[in-house]
Amino acid sequence: MNIPVSNPAPDSSFLREDMLGRGTIIVIDERNLVAECLARCVRTQRPRNRVMSYTSVLDCVTSAGDEHDEVLVLFSIGSNSASGEVFLDALEKLAESFPGTPIVVIADSEDATQILQSLDCGVRGYIPTSASMDVALEAMTLVEVGGTFIPASSLTSSRKSILNRPEGRAFALNETFTARQAAVIDALRQGKANKIIAYELNMRESTVKVHVRNIMKKLRAKNRTEVAYIANSHINASM
Template sequence: MIGVVLADDHEMVRTGFRMVLDAEDDIAVIGLVGTGQDAVDAARRLRPDVVLMDIRMPGMNGLDATRLITAMPDAPRVVVVTTFDSEEYLRTAIHAGASGFLLKDAGPRLLIEAVRAAASGDALVSPSITVRLLGEIAASHPATSAPHDLSARELEIATAIARGRTNEEIAADMFITLSTVKSHARNISVKLGARNRVEIAAWVWRARLIR
C-alpha cells in the first residue's frame, strides 16, 4: 500500500485529491496538512511513501518543505502539485529533489500515475509542460559539456526519460525487459549524479540531446 500525505492550504483541493486517491486499491491517504512546516512534520511522523506538495502555502512554502523532506534519511518521494507552470518553479523543484511536477488541472488519471511513479522510483511531469519548460530551462543555460561515460543504450534511455516515457513504455519501445530498463536508469543516475528521473531529463535537455 502506498501511503500518501497531501499538503495543500485549500481544503477543497485536499478533499478532492483524497477522494481520487483513496478510491485506488493500492493507495491510502494517511495525512492531510495545510502548510509547508506541517508537511515536514507529517513526513517525519507518518513516514509516507509519497508527499503531494503544493507550492504556495502559509509560512514555509512547498519548495522549501520539499528540500527539507528530501534531505531526510529514507526520505519519502515528493511530487509538487501546483497551479503555476513556471520555469522557475520547475527548476527549483528539481533542485529541491522533487520526484515529479504536476499541474492541478492535469486530471485524476495523471494524479494517480504520479503517485505510483514516485513510489516506484520513477518521476512524472505533466505532459503539457514537460517539453516546453525543460526546453526553456535548456535555452536559458549554456549547453553542458560535462563529461559522462553513458553507453549508447544509456543515452537512448536517458533521452526517452526526458521525453516523459515511463519505464514500461521504454521497455516496450526498445523490446527489452522492465528490469533491464530499471537497471539502466539506476546506472544513468549514478553516472550523472542525478537524484531522480527529473534531473536526468534536465541533463538531457541541457546537453541538447533533444530539442
Template sequence: MTSLLIADDHPLFRAALRLAASESLPECELKEAADLAAVFDALQAAPDIDLVLLDLHMPGSHGLSGLAALRGQYPGVAVLVVSAHDEPQVIRRVLDHGAAGFIPKSASPGEIGEAIQQVLNGGHWLPPHLAEAVAALPADRTDTDLASRLARLTEQQYRVLTLLAQGMLNKQIADRLNIQERTVKAHVTAIFEKLKVRNRTQAGMLLKSLELGEPGRLA
C-alpha cells in the same frame, strides 16, 4: 498498507487530491497537513509514509524551500509536487531538488492517480504536455549544489535558518523556538559551516533563492 500525506493549505484542493488518491488506491491510508510544520509532525509520527503530495506555497514554505527541507530531512520519502507553477523552468528546479514528479493543479483526477501510481512504483511522472520542454532544460548545478547543502541541515537548524532569513536576532529566534540563546548560536555556526556561507545575509540570500513568484510568472 500504502500511506500518503497530502500537504496543501487549501481544504478544497486537499479534498480533490484525497478523492483522486482514494480512487487510484482504494486501500491506501491518507493523512493531511495544512502547513510545513504539520508535514514534519506527520512524518515524525509516521516515518513510513510512502509519498507526500506537496504544494509549493503554504504556511512555513514559500517556493522550493519546503521541498528542499523535506528532501533533506526525509530522503527516503518520495515527493510529488502539486502546484500551479507549471512553467518548465520551475518544474526543472523541482526535479533538481529531488522531487519524483510534478502535478499541475489543473490536472485531472485520472492524471493525479496515474502520477501517484507511477511514483509509488519507483518511477517519475511529469505532465505529458510539459515533459518534452522540461527534458530539454539542463539540470541547474546551482540548485543541485544548494539542495545538497540544505540536506545537511537538521530540522531544527532549518527552522533557525528560516527565522534568521526573516531578520530575527538570536534572542528572538530563541524565544520563538523556546530554546536557549546559546543553542541558537550553536545552530547558526553549524548552519554557516554546512551552507558554506560567512554571515547571516548570505545564509538568508540562499534561502531567498528558493522563492518563486506568483504562478505564471517566474521569480
C-alpha cells in the same frame, strides 16, 4: 499528453494490485478545502492506503506518526512558485522528515523552468492541475515504483524556447568559466543530476547548485536543458 521520464516494470497493473496500496500517502495544501478534497479523491482510488492531509509542511512534519511508513508525499502548491525560498525550505523539511519518500508536486504552472528546478531539488514528480485525476493517479503509481513524471507539455515548451532563441544569445565565447564550472557544464551536457555531479566532482550539492545558477546567468539560459543545448551547440559548431 504526458510523459514518464523513467518507466515502471512492464506489468504496472500487477504492481498496483500486489505491491502498492500499503503505507501512508501524505497530502499537503495550505488551502484546507483543497487538501481535504484531494485526500478524499486519493483515498477513494487507493482504499488500501492510509491518506493524511495537512495545511502546512510544519503541521505535517510535527503531526506525522513515528511509524515512518510513508510511501508518497503529495505537495500541492497551487499558483505559488516552485523555485522560491519558501518552497525550497519546505522541500528540505519534508526530505529530512521523510527520508527516501518520493515527493510529487501538484501545481497550476506548467512552466518548464519551474518544473526542471523542482526536479533539481529532488522532486520525483510534477503534476499540473490541468491533468485529469486518472493521469495524476498513474503518475503517483509511476513515482511510487521508482519512476519520475513530468508533463510532456513542459518539454514541448522548453524545446520551443530553445529553438526560438535569438542568434545573439548563442553560446557566449567570451565568457570565462572556472575549471569547476566547466566540469559542471560537461556533467549537465550528460544529463546528470546534482547529486551525481556533487559525488563525482567531490563537492557539496549546494555548491553544485551555486555553480549551475552562475552558469545559467553567464549563458543567459533559463534552465539546465538550455545550458546543455547551448554547450552542445557550441561544441558541435567548433568541430
